[in-house]
Amino acid sequence: MKTETILPEESTLDPQDWNSIRALGHQMLNDMIDYIQSAAQRPAWKKPSSYAVASMQQPLPELPQEAADVYEDFFTQVLPFNTNNIHPRFWGWVQGGGTITGMLADMLASGMNANVSIGEHMPMYVERQVINWAKEMMGFPATASGILLSGGSLANITAMIVARNHFNNNIRQKGLQSMPSQLIVYGSAETHNCVSKGIEVIGIGSDNFRKVPVDENYCIDLKVLEQMIIADKASGYTPFCIIGNAGTVNTGAIDPLTELSAIAKAYNCWFHVDGAFGAIPKILPEFQQRLQGIELADSLAFDYHKWLYVNYEVACVLIKDAAAHREAFAIAVSYLANHERGLSSGPDPFSNYGMELSRGFKALKVWMVMKENGMQKYRQLVRQNIRQAQYLAGLIKQEPSLELLLEPSLNIVCFRYVGDTTDTEQLNLLNKEILMQLHEKGIAAPTYTFLNGKYVIRVAITNHRTRSSDLDQLVKAVIHIGGGFSL
Template sequence: MNTSEHEEETLDPESPEAWEALRTLGRRMVDDVMEYLRTVRERPVWKPLPAELRTTLKRPVPVEGEGAEAAYRDFVENVLPYPTGNIHPRFWGWVMGTGSPLGVLSEMLAAGMNCHVAGYEDAAARVEDQVLAWCRELLGLPEQASGLLVSGASMATLVGLAVARSEKAEGDVRRTGLWDLPRMTLYASRETHACVRRAAEVLGLGSDSLRLLPVDADFRVDVSALRAAIARDRAEGLRPFCVVGNAGTVNTGAVDDLEALADVASQEGLWFHVDGAFGALAALSPRLRPLLRGMERADSLAFDLHKWMHIPFEAGCVLVRSEAAHRRAFAYQTEYLAQMPRGLAARPSMFSEYGVQLTRGFRALKVWMSLKEHGAAKFARLIEQNVEQARALGQRVDAEPELQRLAPVSLNVVCFRYAGRGAPEERLDAWNRELLCRLHESGVAVPSYTTLGGRYCLRVCLTNHRTRREDLELFVQEVLRLGREIAGGAVKGT
């Protein structure tokens, strides 16, 4: 058939020689990235982008290609040297996982297959089924629970709360919306991650529907305040529908009394959602699992596999106790997605019926391969290792007169500040802000920051399988050195 007067094109190499050249380049890429990982300790954690690079990365779209070799050379020169830094042993900022060498290769394999994992009858969907079954088993949810791999815990929270809204609303909110219904209210501690507020906004509940409750001295939600808030809202004609518990708060790593929250939710007829972004995976450890008692009673559980299991980004997960409720919140019938009796579309249910996305990549492969490579027991040991390192760092801070810890070390987060020796309180926030900037710029370490009780502090979150005790000691020494340098300059300037 004559389809065009022009020769038909493809993105594949067009000769055996071109295929071999690309294969050679691919081998070099694999060699380069493995060496990049092997030598990560020899580089700074982070370094600023040079001014000229900002211009380089603002070029117009290439109309004609320059070839794979040139594209890779540009990557090596202008992208690879300037990462976030979270694969480095001394990166402890925010909550980021470290990745792994096999995770890199798994991503390549998944991209090579390039499966559309909406839920067709193929191996990719079966791999995701297997990963979700493993997650249920590891975290204590029943075998009948449903689940979905998503981008991260923020999306997992949105999915879980969408199911809660649909199940607990007075009417059919998927069809009629919320406009003529009593305001639905949900409850969480003031330490809860902002993704819960964002979900409330996106779901049409509004941020005013989120009741942020006080916490105790250990930064755990005040259960008495929760009961009082629910009673107050019922008395005002509102409709309480969900309690959110924290399995590791983002600021301090505090774990709410999940058993007590589950009791309240059960007694009040409310949905119980647990935000376990990083902390839920502590359940892999028999030693740490008691800290999370009650999590297994959640109606929905959001967590990340790309944090404390070191799967490359993105790999989040939501588990929902009731498969029927989960499906009711998202499923729809369309002609072009109808199930077939046989063939590629013969799978009984599609992942797209349990979440927002229809188009979905093969996220499950890197999780599946990582668990097969290392086993759950090794991930449990790595989590225990980080918890022990955090406790050791907390003790090191407590032993140093110039440092002040501002929160208990509940799990894997240490919050402290440089306080000097008898320094005025009003100077400490500014000193520690400057200290954090200098730490980042030095390339020695990357912690992040938070504010506790109105006091700015450094925040070290240990979700890093490459960290050693010597890294933490180097960090403490650098904090002391920079703190004294900043304090000395301030004294001279007064």
């Protein structure tokens, strides 16, 4: 029987004209390099046009389109209306600006199309190298384990799963009903909301997250923490995890980590540190004392795409007890068993250390940009951002119409326009209006938070493109916009 009588004409998604796609690829590369190079020449933010929004309401495409036409749609309808966190005056949330090499690494990783979960192939070893570097940066022992994830949310959740399962070996099989009493988690009231989500996801329930009050510097109150633990134990509950913050999202506050570690040990609790961005100054000699205690944690979460300027998305969780990490996730199944030789051999699968079996090659961009820049360059840039925060705070204190809410402890500056009034409600509305106009005019992209009921403009400087002149421009714009309103 002839093959053609069994199968229809066979096809592929590879291009028929390789020269045309090669030319289009070169155009894409040049356009994106131009886009990044000219970032400062564009507004800090631009609202998506009604045409662009409407262009994303089309029916499912049935017929093929030319790749060049598809790219043209991207270039005209998507690219101009990006978040634009590559801009030197982007200071919103805590987002790094990425790098050219990181962009190119993502292209290489996508071209390789590797599943970095299992098997004998080099992407597995690249991720292991990146994790070993992370342990060295953060003072974790070489025997610790870790895994790369999409962001701090999954990194924190992964750590809490390990903490929960390590606390009681029956939980994986029998669930939380195997616990004789309710598990309780503790962290400051400034702890990121992804922790509350994580506590919900792992079945403990957000009602069982004790939000400990903070002091005047927005750090956890150790005395109240111990009182809560003692009260919970007396009520028959089971304290099992204490979370310390190395840089809170609102203000950059650093909890007393060494003291938290001691309390955790005294009450047989797992000690986890959320260092999403604030753990990064651990690479600076002058911050070793401020961040002392990170190396004492049972687990640590931090992001590369924040203050290490790596392109989205990639984070890391480190677990000091490698066996506990593996025991929390590993399942023996025949189709994932390691062989002695061949593609099915290789390092211990990463699927034994997290929820994902399908995993992209996130490690490549971390590996490439860290090799390209070296720790000396990273130390310079992190110091630069900290000094820029101090510089901005100094500018604010020189202006009678502005109020600095607290001295920056890291790279976050919280301030507001006050003019000549003290009415909190009016000032909240005015500063909200100032923020929106900063965005709409394309001047700058800070975000906001509330501190003691006060709406404040929040500048988080994790931007290697920012210069002091950008901060000068922000202060002038806030004063100009605020002065144009009558309260």
